[in-house]
Amino acid sequence: MGSTGARYLAGARRYDLVLVLLPSPDTHGHHQTVAQLTLEAVANLEPPDRPAVLGTRTMTAVPGFLNVFGVARISADAHD
Secondary structure: OHHHHHHHHOOOOOOOEEEEEOOOOOOOHHHHHHHHHHHHHHHOOOHHHOOEEEEEOOOOOOOOOOOOOHHHOOOOOOOO
């Protein structure tokens, strides 16, 4: 991504936040590459232009685990 990616991130959209899937051995290679390139692109920006980068991991859902949050309840009729 390099300077092209940095210019995109700092372009007209001026992102405040970028989400990436953290690289791990069980993460698909494309996701690993995009995460690394995104971090490099952000590092190439001037500090005032850098968005915050939030990394996340995947997890196996436990049935009903979102039901504790009213707005995130999953309907019993929902399909995967």
